[in-house]
Structures are given as C-alpha cells and as structure tokens.
Amino acid sequence: MGTKHTEAAGKIEAYTHPAAGWGALKYVALNLWRERVSAGKYGTLFAQNQPDGFDCPGCAWPDREHSSTFEFCENGVKAVAAEATSKRVTNDLFSRYSVTELLAQSDYELEQHGRLTAPMRYDAAIDHYVPVSWDDAFALVARELKALDHPDQAAFYTSGRASNEAAFLYQLFARAYGTNNFPDCSNMCHEATSRGLPLSVGVGKGTVVLEDFEHADVIMIFGQNPATNHPRMLGELRDCARRGATIVSINPLRERGLERFASPQDPVEMLTLTSTPIASLFLQPRVGGDFALIKALAKRVLELDEAAVAANAPRVLDVAFIAEHTSGFDAFTADLQAESWDLLLAESGVPRATIEQLAQVYVKGERVIATWGMGITQHKNSVATIQMLANLMLMRGNIGRLGAGLCPVRGHSNVQGNRTVGIEEQPTPAFLDRLEQVFGFEPPRHHGLDVVATIAAMAAQKVKVFVGLGGNFAVATPDTEVTYAALRSCALTVNITTKLNRSHLVHGREALILPTLGRTEIDERQGVPQGVTVEDSMSMVHVSYGINQPASPDLLSEVAIVAHMAEATLGGGPGVGRDSLAWATYRDDYSRIRDDIALVFDDFHDYNARIAVPGGFHLPVAPRDLTWRTASGKATFIAHAVAHDTPISRARRRHGEQLMVMMTTRSHDQYNTTIYALDDRYRGVFGMRRVIFINQADLDMLGMKAGDWVDVRSVWAEGDEGNERETVRRADGFMLVAYDIPRGCLGAYYPETNALVPLASVADGAGTPTSKSIPVLLSPGVMPAGGGR
Ligand SMILES: Nc1nc2c(c(=O)[nH]1)N[C@H]1C(S)=C(S)[C@@H](COP(=O)(O)OP(=O)(O)OC[C@H]3O[C@@H](n4cnc5c(=O)[nH]c(N)nc54)[C@H](O)[C@@H]3O)O[C@H]1N2
Ligand SMILES: Nc1nc2c(c(=O)[nH]1)N[C@H]1C(S)=C(S)[C@@H](COP(=O)(O)OP(=O)(O)OC[C@H]3O[C@@H](n4cnc5c(=O)[nH]c(N)nc54)[C@H](O)[C@@H]3O)O[C@H]1N2
Ligand SMILES: [Mo]
Numbered sequence: 093m094g095t096k097h098t099e100a101a102g103k104i105e106a107y108t109h110p111a112a113g114w115g116a117l118k119y120v121a122l123n124l125w126r127e128r129v130s131a132g133k134y135g136t137l138f139a140q141n142q143p144d145g146f147d148c149p150g151c152a153w154p155d156r157e158h159s160s161t162f163e164f165c166e167n168g169v170k171a172v173a174a175e176a177t178s179k180r181v182t183n184d185l186f187s188r189y190s191v192t193e194l195l196a197q198s199d200y201e202l203e204q205h206g207r208l209t210a211p212m213r214y215d216a217a218i219d220h221y222v223p224v225s226w227d228d229a230f231a232l233v234a235r236e237l238k239a240l241d242h243p244d245q246a247a248f249y250t251s252g253r254a255s256n257e258a259a260f261l262y263q264l265f266a267r268a269y270g271t272n273n274f275p276d277c278s279n280m281c282h283e284a285t286s287r288g289l290p291l292s293v294g295v296g297k298g299t300v301v302l303e304d305f306e307h308a309d310v311i312m313i314f315g316q317n318p319a320t321n322h323p324r325m326l327g328e329l330r331d332c333a334r335r336g337a338t339i340v341s342i343n344p345l346r347e348r349g350l351e352r353f354a355s356p357q358d359p360v361e362m363l364t365l366t367s368t369p370i371a372s373l374f375l376q377p378r379v380g381g382d383f384a385l386i387k388a389l390a391k392r393v394l395e396l397d398e399a400a401v402a403a404n405a406p407r408v409l410d411v412a413f414i415a416e417h418t419s420g421f422d423a424f425t426a427d428l429q430a431e432s433w434d435l436l437l438a439e440s441g442v443p444r445a446t447i448e449q450l451a452q453v454y455v456k457g458e459r460v461i462a463t464w465g466m467g468i469t470q471h472k473n474s475v476a477t478i479q480m481l482a483n484l485m486l487m488r489g490n491i492g493r494l495g496a497g498l499c500p501v502r503g504h505s506n507v508q509g510n511r512t513v514g515i516e517e518q519p520t521p522a523f524l525d526r527l528e529q530v531f532g533f534e535p536p537r538h539h540g541l542d543v544v545a546t547i548a549a550m551a552a553q554k555v556k557v558f559v560g561l562g563g564n565f566a567v568a569t570p571d572t573e574v575t576y577a578a579l580r581s582c583a584l585t586v587n588i589t590t591k592l593n594r595s596h597l598v599h600g601r602e603a604l605i606l607p608t609l610g611r612t613e614i615d616e617r618q619g620v621p622q623g624v625t626v627e628d629s630m631s632m633v634h635v636s637y638g639i640n641q642p643a644s645p646d647l648l649s650e651v652a653i654v655a656h657m658a659e660a661t662l663g664g665g666p667g668v669g670r671d672s673l674a675w676a677t678y679r680d681d682y683s684r685i686r687d688d689i690a691l692v693f694d695d696f697h698d699y700n701a702r703i704a705v706p707g708g709f710h711l712p713v714a715p716r717d718l719t720w721r722t723a724s725g726k727a728t729f730i731a732h733a734v735a736h737d738t739p740i741s742r743a744r745r746r747h748g749e750q751l752m753v754m755m756t757t758r759s760h761d762q763y764n765t766t767i768y769a770l771d772d773r774y775r776g777v778f779g780m781r782r783v784i785f786i787n788q789a790d791l792d793m794l795g796m797k798a799g800d801w802v803d804v805r806s807v808w809a810e811g812d813e814g815n816e817r818e819t820v821r822r823a824d825g826f827m828l829v830a831y832d833i834p835r836g837c838l839g840a841y842y843p844e845t846n847a848l849v850p851l852a853s854v855a856d857g858a859g860t861p862t863s864k865s866i867p868v869l870l871s872p873g874v875m876p877a878g879g880g881r
Contacts, residue, residue, distance in 0.1 A: 100799075101879030102770060102779025104829050110367030111319040111326060111774060113354030116166040123170050123768070127177040146611050147626045147636035149175065149253055150763075152502035153322045154302050154628040165323045170761075170768055174591075175610040176640055179206025181592055186212060186221040195597045198881070199567065199843070200767040202592050208607035209644035214599055221596075221605060226648065226656070229604050234660035236557050236584040236602065243270030243536070245556045247546045250515045251277045251563025252504025253611070255624030255636070257685045258650035259506070260692075261678055262561055263514040265658035268533050268666045272540030273555070274517045277563055278507050279543040281466070284474030284858040285500040286511065292482035292728055293491060293498070294721030295714055297508060300461055300497035301630045305332055307495025310457030312450075313371070314342045314382060314481070315467015315864075319349020319774055320760045322501055325463075326353050330368045338453055340373040342382065343467060344755070344834050345785070349774040350374075375450060378441030379753045379837040380865040382468055383477040384734055385440035385447065390484045391428045392451035408455050413489030417718060417727050424483060424729035435734055441834050455488065459495030466503075467755070470864035472739065475857040476732040483729050491727065492718045502629040503764075505611075509627030512711070513689055517542050523692075530691045531667045542859045543569060544851055550578035558600065559586045559657075561650060564765040566595040570849035570861040571821070588653050590643075593765065608650050613638040615649045622649070622682045625703055627711065633696075634708025655679035739853065743807050743867035746818070749793065749836070754784075754804070755864040756842040756849075765843050770881055772841075777829070782880035784870075785831035785839035794870060798830040801880075803873035804840075806848035806866050823847050825876030838868065 109115055148155075150168035185205055191214065194202070213224035213232065224232075237246055248266040250259060263274065278286065286296035293299065305311075305328045318325040330353050333339055341350045354367035361367060377385045397408035414421050437444055454460060462485055468477055482491070482498060490496040502508050514523065517540035524535045541549055547569060549555040558565070558579065569575045575598075579585060582600030588608050589596070596605050609615050615622045615638055623635040648656070655675040658666070665674040678685045686699040695711050702709040714720065720727045744751045758764070759772035759781060771778045775785075784802065791797055803824040809816035823845055833839055842863060853862045 099875060099879060100780060100827055101881045104776055105778060106776045107348050107774050110352035110354040111349035112323060113367065115773060120166060120169045123173045127173040128179060129173050129176045146638050147505060149505050149611050151322050152505050152507060152629040153324045154630045154632050156302065167323050171763060172612055175612050177206050181205045181208050183223055190219040191597050192219055199594060199765060202594065203766050205592050207590060207643035208592060208605060210646040211607060212605040214603035229606060230656045230660035232602060232604065233586060233657050237661050240556060244273060246271055247273040247275055247541060247555045247558055249275045249560040249563060249565055250510050252507025252510055253562050254510055254650055255506060255626060256509045256513045257624050257682045258654055259510040259515050260513040260689050261651060261654045261685055264666050265654055267535040268662055270536050272517055272519060272536050274515050274540055275543040275546040276515050277504060278511060279859055280568060280861055281503050282469055282500055283860045284469040284478055284855050287858045288475040288478035292479050292730060293715045297631055298499045298629060299491050299713055299715040300499045304461060304495050304497060308332060308337055308459050308461045310338045310453055310460040312340045312342060312462045314464040316463060316465030316501055317347050321758060329370050333368055333370050339371045340450060340453060341371040342375045342377060344376050344379050344837050345839060346374045346376060346832055375442055375446055376834055378834045379755045380471050381440040383473050383480055384436045385442055386480045386484055387431065388436040388440055388447045389451050389454060390487060391431055392448060393455060393487050394425060394428050396455055409487055410489030418486055418729060419724045419726045420729035424731045427731035439734055459493060460490045461497055461499050463499040463501050465501050467864060470860055470862060472855055472862050473735055474855040474860060479730045480732060486727055486729060492715045506626040508629060512627055526692050544854055544859050544861060547575050547578045547851060550582060553581060556583040558582050560595060561588050564593040564595045566598040567765040567843045570846055570863065571851040572847035574851050588650060606653055607647050608653060609642055609647050611636055611638060613640045613642045617680045624682060631711040631713050632708055633711060635703040651682060652679050740865060740867050742809060742813060747869060750869055752836055752838045752868050754838040754840055754866045754868045756840055756845045759841050780880040781841050782826045782844060783829045784826045785829050785833050787833050787835045788830045789835055791830060796828060798828055800828050801873045801875045802826055802828060802870045804848060804868050804870060806868045808850040808853060821848050824873055827880050
C-alpha cells in the first residue's frame, strides 16, 4: 500500500453486503440530512411514482401500474432530496464570488449551494452574475436570436428531464424560428439504439413492457449497472430470479450490485438480513468486445441448429417466425458461417466454453429479454452491436412474444418522451408535413446538428447562440478543452436550470441563468395546478403533479420560460394558418399543448382524457403486434463484419501492449454530472473519485502497483496509417486500483475523464461520443491537491 495510499482522500475496501438493503436505507437518511430536506417534505417521497404524485426524476425505469405501495429507491430519494433541499443560491453568492472564482469550485461544491432562486445575467464589466428581470432576460434572448444571420446559428439543447409539454413547445419555438438544431443528451446516451433499431425492427425503442418480466425465463443484461443507475429494475430482477429465471450479466466488471439484492420493499429480507441472488452467470468481455461476443453467440446458435437438424431433433431456430416475419436471413447466416471463431474469440475476450455456456442458456430460454445500457451504446461500433443483438433475438423469435424482447434501459426520466414529441435533429418529412398542416408555418427541412456537431459548429463560429433546456452541456460533453472554448466563443449562452453548474460558468459573451421549477414542485398557472406528462423507458405515458412549494416565488416553469422566449422572439403564437393559439395560451393551460401534441401525433389521440386514467396509457409499440415498420415491412437481419481497422487497433499498433482501452462510467453517488457524494460503495471506493480500475497483470506489466498515482494521455490519430497525425489529450492525477477487469481495459469515472474523449471519436451512424472506449496510455504521476477527490 505505501504511504502515498494513506495520504489519499479516500479508501478502497471490498463491499461484501447485498445491494440495496440496509446500506441503501442508511444512505437515504444521510441524503435527507445532507440536503436538509425539511420534515414536511418527507411526504414527497411517498408521492413519487404513485398515481396523482409526481414522476420520479431519478430514472426512466417504469412503475408497476396502479401500485399502491411506496416504491423505495435510493436513486429516487437522492434525486428528490437534491431538488427538495432547503439550501438556496441567492444574489449573495453571486455578488460574493466572481464567475472566475466560482469556476475554481468543484462540481460537488457548486451543487451544494442549493436551488437557484432568481434569473441572473452575466455582467462582463465586473465578471459577476447580476440580477435581471424576467422581461429583460427574455428581451435579451430575442435580441440575440434576431441578430443572427441565419436561424441555424442557434442551437437548442435538451436534457431528458423536460416534460413532453415543455419539449414539444421548445421544438415548436425553434422550428418556427427556423432551425432543426436540437443537440440532445440522448445523442450521448441511447442514440445508437434510436438509430440502430428502426432498421432492424421498425422502432427505435424497446419492445417489452413491465409485464414481460413476469414471464421471461432468461434475462441478459448487457453493459448496465442497475444497482446504481436503475435500482427499481433490481426489484424486478429479484422477482424474476425467485421465479427461477436465469439472469446473466455481460460486463467487463463483475458488478457486485448484480450478485445479491436485499429488497427494501421486503420486510422479511430486511429483518432477517437475507437477500436474493440475482445474476447466476457473469461474462466479462473486453471493453468494446460485445459485438464479437454477440456475433459468436449467433454463430453458436446456428451451429446448434445445424446439429439439431442432423440429429432429427427439434429445431433451435424459430423457422416459422423467421419465414413469416423476417427478411435478410440468408445473407445473415452466410456471413455468420464465413466468420472465423478465432477472430470472434480474440475480439470478445471471452473463452469459447463460456460463450457456448451462454448460448445454451439462451436457446433453452423460451422467453428471453435482452436489456442494455451505456456499456453497449458508447462505442464506435454501437449501432452494429445493437443490430447484432436484434439478430440474435430474431433467430429464436424473441421479439413480439410475451415475456421476450428488446429492452434498452434509458437514463433521464423523460429522455424517450422528448424524442417522441419532436426533439430530433433529423426529423422525418412526415412529421414536418404534419407540423406545417397543424400550425401553418414552413418548418426547416434540412437536418440540424447533434451534440458533437454543435460543439464543432460553435468552434467554427457557425453556432453563436446556445440555449440549454436543463442539463450541464459543458461537463457532460467530450473533449472538455475544445468544448469550453466553443461555448466561450458564443454570443449568448442561456441555461434553463434548477441548480448551479459549470455550464453557467463556461459562458458566451452574454449569458443568462433562468431558474425553473422542478417536477416535485407545485406549478400553478392562473390559480390552476398544472400537470405535465412523461414517457418511461417502456413507452408508458403518465401525468405528474408536483406537491412541494416552489423553491422560490420567482421561479417559472419550463413551459412558461419557453413560451416567454418564443413570444419575445416571434410574437403572437406559432400558428399562422389556423385559429392561431398564442404562446400565452399554452403557457397558462398545459392541456392546450397536449391538444396540439395530439393533432401532430396520432398515437397521442385523446391525450388529455387518457392521462386522466390512473397510470396513464401505453403508446403503441408496433413489434409487440408483430407489425414491422421497416422498409421491407418485416423485421430485418442485418449482417456486419468484425471491424479490423479501428482507432483502437491502430493505436495499439503504434504503442504496443501499453495501450489500454478506458471506459468511463458512473459511480454510485452521482447523477451524471451531479456529484452527490464521493463514494462508489458497491465497487468499494470511498471518499474519492480520481481512481482507475486496472487488472493486476497489467499493473505488473507496467511496473506499477495499486495505490500509485498516474497521469492519463489519450492518443487519437487522423490520416492514413503510416502518415497519421496523433493528438494527445490528458487528465492527470488518478490512483490505480487493482480490480477484476479484463486485461488491456481500464475503468474510470465520468466526467473527470471527459477531457480524454476526442470530439471526432463518435459511434458510426449515431454520433455518440465513444466515452466507453478511449485509447489511453498511463504514466507515473503525483497525488493531486485534494488527495484524489
Ligand atoms: N444513480 C444514478 N442513476 C442514473 C444515472 C446516474 O448518473 N446516477 N444516470 C442516468 C442516465 S442519463 C443513464 S443513461 C443511465 C446509465 O446507466 P448505465 O447504462 O448503467 O451506465 P454506466 O454506469 O455509464 O455504465 C454501465 C455499465 O457498462 C459497463 N461497461 C463499460 N464498458 C462496457 C463494454 O464495453 N461492454 C459491456 N458489456 N459493458 C461495459 C460498466 O462496467 C457499467 O457497469 O442511468 C440513469 N440513472
Ligand atoms: N464520459 C462520459 N460522458 C458522458 C456519459 C458517460 O457515460 N461517460 N454519459 C452521457 C449521458 S448517458 C448523458 S444522458 C449525458 C447527461 O448530460 P446532461 O443531461 O446535460 O447532464 P446532467 O448532469 O444530467 O444535468 C444536470 C443538470 O440539469 C439541471 N436540472 C436538473 N433537474 C432539472 C429540471 O427539472 N429542469 C431543468 N431545466 N434543469 C434541471 C441541473 O442544473 C443539473 O445541474 O452525459 C453524457 N456524457
Ligand atoms: Mo443518459
């Protein structure tokens, strides 16, 4: 261990308890105390995810319909406590500290200041934020937007917490103004899912609903850490495990939270200190090895089918389903047969016997669900990987059958709904036609910019106004130095936000902080409480009403802020060709927004009536009815070759075995860029975040040891091999932690490592930053000030 280790801010200590259980309860208590949630607001927790309560801002996992019991979830408690905190940011903070001084504070410290209470404008003459009236703030937005040469010089970012109503109005405003520039947190998240699945099954969403989990006999979890990020999913998995379903985790890390689970909902488990084992099979592919692994599974399924045919045994493939519902099968199998086992094994990093074992589990399953998260979506080959997973599931008819299907697990609580109602930089002509019909203005037809393209456009002075509806753009995005410079080159940056974060401090020539109500708060317009709606990860739409008093009387709702910006910029209302509704009408009665959403999207017919039913309604998911909205009208097998020549393989040729592939992931005590605390308890990291997980054999190879401090350089090359120009990005001062992770792979936390992700390194066909596969080199470093917090 050495002295260096003991000087570190925190400690490394294996976690030996089940996930959730008493550990979670202790954390809940700590969170309420830390956030100083007043006793009157504890009731808030019980109104979460209940009919007539508010939708939990924690994650997009659905609720059991009509559930009458309190669904306990540590993640939800943290999110609610963070919003219900009694701490406030007032003018006092902004007059005491200049923006430059605030920038020196950590993300954790910025978060700790509490809720924003009044609109603020940046005053360059004194480098401070100063109070501004709402009217002046909206006038400033309008003036800067109208001063642009072209509407495409503005970009409208969305983070996935915005309601359907706010998001729909936001896209209406931006399109009426004249741009499709909608960078969206989803571009960094499940974009590969949204782009990949439509070609395979005709929709870019999951094909399962919660009920399917009651019938599944095999659940394969790819690249996901539900104990931390979707704790309510763990409860579902526990029930599956108790029924005897086989649960498999495919993850370079053997996430402890998937081993055992004590349900806080279960008094017996809590009192007897027992727990339920969850996953029974753990496969640990190399980081980025999933494509080869899934292709190997498909190849094995084909071999098993051939053996069955030879032995006159029942077929392993669902031949009837394949014949009736799919296309492309012959080309797909020809490619599989030609594929080399050696290549698949080498690329996946999983032994053949283990792949055969999982293939056995898969083909024994009558009803199989495959779930996936960021471990699958944030690589160069993510779209191909997701399509290969769809192929594997189609081989046995595991889509469109009760208890089976594809289950991408989304992050932000309404990230899926935002897309559904039009936050999309690549809108379809049919959607734009509808907008034109309903509102009478001509929406822009050319595609807009996603997150990465927006940063590049800002850097090139092509985007000059940035508006963020929630989120923390400066910190969540890749290539930190480039992104900061890009934001700073803007004429105006506007953030609609609940809490202070770094994106307010890395700003344009002019800047606004527009504080808004959270989902837990009462939103009254003209004396009438307004509800907003959200769509969960399984396409269920329901209404959410806040119950807490607003953090400040000066806050406006997101809907109101968007409507005011639109009114100040465009005047009147969006409609020109019909009895035009004014922006002010939407602002004062959200049901009018829902009426218009229903006019634009058939799936939302009778929107207001259907959300009045407790639990809400399901949007249709075509594959469930064996309807395939693809070009061929059938589900489609899509063949993909293993990519040989990748930025990583090239970097390895340049740098040899010292080249490592780093994935960046979430710790237990963070919500994306919001750092609640410094522990990652299931992975055994306490009191610090600047750590790197590494295999002991790699430590030996590098002549380093656990507890050593290192600097990290990412290496990225452009140009033809042999004539490449390599650029280097760095992040310094991380402590090495020996960990059960495959050789050649590293794990670290986001966002400390975002500076290492090159802007140009994105998923093929999705534009997602490859934040789970960064080619890096380690070199000896020193402990940073703060001991690695
Ligand atoms: N508490 C909490 N809850 C959250 C969030 C949060 O930050 N905190 N964020 C929300 C959001 S926006 C999202 S998108 C979700 C994210 O939830 P997850 O999808 O669980 O996201 P991550 O924690 O980034 O990474 C997930 C897993 O991917 C694994 N992994 C890394 N590389 C690979 C790989 O190459 N292959 C495979 N198979 N696995 C790999 C990691 O070991 C990790 O277990 O959670 C949501 N919920
Ligand atoms: N290296 C690396 N980078 C990543 C990822 C990764 O795994 N690795 N994950 C990516 C993923 S999956 C995502 S989704 C993005 C997340 O990117 P973002 O969505 O931009 O980031 P968040 O940290 O979720 O945003 C938090 C901020 O949202 C604001 N906020 C919170 N609640 C509300 C609300 O109700 N209304 C409004 N208006 N504002 C609110 C608060 O100011 C808070 O500071 O990051 C991506 N970046
Ligand atoms: Mo996400």
